[in-house]
Amino acid sequence: MSRPVDAEPRPPGLRGATRVLLERELDLAWSGGGGPLLACGFFACLTAVLPLAAGGDPRTLSPVAGGIAWLALALASLLSLERLFERDLEDGALDLLAIGHLPLESVVLIKALAQWIAVGLPLALTAPVAALALGLPVSLAPLAALSALIGGAGFALTGALGAALALGAKRGGLLIAVVVLPLFIPPVVFGAGALERAASGQSPAPALAFLTAYVLFAGVIAAFAGAAAVRNAQG
Amino acid sequence: MIHALSLSDLTVSRGGRRLFTGLDLRLQAGEAVALTGANGAGKTSLLRTVAGLLRPDAGEIAFHDGDGNRLDDHLARGREVHFLGHQDGLKTGRTARRELGFQCDWLGHTQTGFDHAVEAFGLEPLLDLEVRRLSAGQRRRLAMGRLVGSPRALWLLDEPMAPLDARWRAVFADQMRRHLEADGLILAAVHDPLPIPARTLDLGGLA
């Protein structure tokens, strides 16, 4: 006899599944109380240590303020990348994610989106503050926030790919950094470049355009290469 | 809706080691098959291959619907297959309610799916506890909740009842019986025989 009608599974639909996974990822990212505090704390530490290391004289700091903020942004984005896939592989949740309604490619993108919201967003808000502290002209603060927001998406996507590649490796965190940092060069160059051009009076638009192009490009690569890496580690 | 599963001439290896070769199996709706064999014979690998998590060296896995034509693999696995492995796939930091909720939402549930699962496996007292605080048996019952909460035709179970005590084994046996009566299919790797009528497929102790 066939199953009662109401027992037919109501597929959550792509929007539903995406929302459900995103909520779970954000909950996991912000669980344990830390939440965005961890990323901002790391950013603040970097910004505080630098003047102590290089001298507090604004003349030496302010020309590099934008660059330092972007370096701190790249390094801070590396935080908690290991959590993105490694934990799920260890406790078997990755198998569950692989047989859901959404393909693995979407799962990788949603995890990157969650990483961007959980780590990228708070960093984008902290970046201008840190840059100002290092002597960046106030007028550049909104641009610093905007470029950090866009760049953060690139870091989250390429970082997710790095996390997937490092699955099953011993020292995962360190490996992700070595694998991923060379791929972070374009966003850092375009992001810091935007600030530099704005500081010298030129329009930052081309740099921001390149930055956005990189993010879209990284999205496509991360989805396919990331899914292949996850399947490889799972199988 | 999966009505039949057929494996033809399946060859699977893991970590460079050939586990089995030339394996054939046909599973019809309402049937259960128990996979037996020594440790390392490839029971888990066979289940993972059917679930699409492991790529076979050779051979064919086909899912057919009621009138025999073949379903698309990704669609069938994404909508009609449950895989319950050794690990429960639960996040220790979250509460049981959220984890069961996620599992049912993620796999596609009916309106009453969540409550049905809670009632079937007596999860009511556990819902507000963090998974970290649950015992192995309780976690396994929570993981089993998704089998009931999100009705899917093909159950792939890897020693499902290992951590359960006698009482909950009987409950799970009853759930399996109901699943088979509702035209479900079960492929389970076991050490002791299944408490329901089932054919046996021995993978042969290759170890």
Add this chain to the structure above:
Amino acid sequence: MLDLDMAPYAAFVWPAWGVSALVLAALTVRAVIASRKWKRELERLEKDQSATSDAAVSLRPQAAQSAIGPLK
């Protein structure tokens, strides 16, 4: 004519060429040694593998029989 007395820049040209030669030589030696090592190992294994298979019946890894047991 061979111009070896490069006076001011000798301190840069010689190390450049010297290290290049060293590294290339190291790469070559490493590749040749590894090649010879595994070649000998393979020949040794294939020699006594053919020996054992003539003597004993080589036990093919037994394929799993998919015997469907009786319906319980």
Add this chain to the structure above:
Amino acid sequence: MFGLSNPQRFMRFTGPLTPVLWTAAAVLLAVGTWLSFTVPADYQQGDTVRIMFVHVPAASLGLGAYAALGVSSFFALVFRHALADAAARAAALPGAAFTALALFTGSLWGQPMWGTWWVWDARLTSVLVLFLFYLGYMALRASIDDEQKGARAAAVLGLVGLINLPIVKFSVDWWNTLHQPASFLTPGASGLDPVYLPPFLTMLAAYGVLFAALWLTAIRTEIRRRRVLTLRARKALEA
């Protein structure tokens, strides 16, 4: 290329070829070295121009090796050829060594010209970034114990690296225009006095043939190594 995908046929085909490559590399290196030191010193750079005869070939082969690595990774991933994976793996070490050589000789060349051991100009920085790509590839392959999984993960990274290389190169060049409007020394072969072409081209050919010899030898070794591992496993199974 598909004809060679079968290891036995590959071994038969490259068997006689490898010694030929080795001898050709030796000859070219000898001739190239002789030419490099008999050609007159440059009136402007003096003898340092001779460093270019080892610097530019090393940089070019470093890049060429990564291209070989990336393409082999593509075949290993898409067509699951064990041979393609062996090819990618075999190209990594020589490629990284060539790139390191390019960095070392580059700084030696820069010192007399610019007075510092390292200059952040577009070309040298790009070579450095290429070296980082090699580091990432080798680190990933070394960190994953399971050989098959490590190989596939490295193949994915190899391909991702190949796709990202032009993007990173573009961003470094774009960055260079931002910081140094004109790179005051373009050591490219284009601005080269024709009298330096013979040593330069011979050395470039020598490095190319040498890389081919290294690469083929390493692939043949890898095929033999895997054959040995299989035989050992089978022997253990029968014991």
